[in-house]
Amino acid sequence: MTWFRRKVRKWVAYRHHWFQKPGLRRLAPYLDRPAYWSLNRRKVAMGVAVGLFAGLMPGPTQKVTAVTLALLMRVNLPVAVLFTLYTNPLTVLPLYFLAYAYGKLLLGDPAAGTMTPPPGWGQLNLAEWWRLTLDWLADLGWPLLVGLPALGLTFGVIGYVLTRLLWRWAVVSAWKSRHCKTL
Numbered sequence: 001m002t003w004f005r006r007k008v009r010k011w012v013a014y015r016h017h018w019f020q021k022p023g024l025r026r027l028a029p030y031l032d033r034p035a036y037w038s039l040n041r042r043k044v045a046m047g048v049a050v051g052l053f054a055g056l057m058p059g060p061t062q063k064v065t066a067v068t069l070a071l072l073m074r075v076n077l078p079v080a081v082l083f084t085l086y087t088n089p090l091t092v093l094p095l096y097f098l099a100y101a102y103g104k105l106l107l108g109d110p111a112a113g114t115m116t117p118p119p120g121w122g123q124l125n126l127a128e129w130w131r132l133t134l135d136w137l138a139d140l141g142w143p144l145l146v147g148l149p150a151l152g153l154t155f156g157v158i159g160y161v162l163t164r165l166l167w168r169w170a171v172v173s174a175w176k177s178r179h180c181k182t183l
Helices: 002-013 025-031 039-054 063-073 077-084 093-106 124-181
Strands: none
Touching: 039 063, 039 077, 039 124, 063 077, 093 124
């Protein structure tokens, strides 16, 4: 663990050099603050929560949401951005289906956990199919609109609590191992 800790501290200390580069120099007054790079349990746990919440935002807005929330809440910025990476092209569909089912559950729909199939071409002409497809998408809208932020908040709370527990466990284990060596 000490090797990893040394590497992370060296990487965090190197940020001053990053902000001297011409492209990042303009951002230094905003991003080169100790609160955004702090490695204490509260800042890291909140960074994990922010990243897990922002990871469920649609496509390209994930990183922007994570950075914005991390700056507003003054939490660990790299951790917040790193934890948005749990969503990728392979996991986004199952996560969005889970958010849809969660939204239906929160809205009180008795058919929570099921999704109606999209309309097929069958004997429909293009206008009828398009109208039915738009109706199908509208039916998905509210449960997904409610489910995404609710699932993001749930993931964020779980990530925050787990990070705090794991951090506590690591500190207590290190303390016990040091205490045993001194006896």
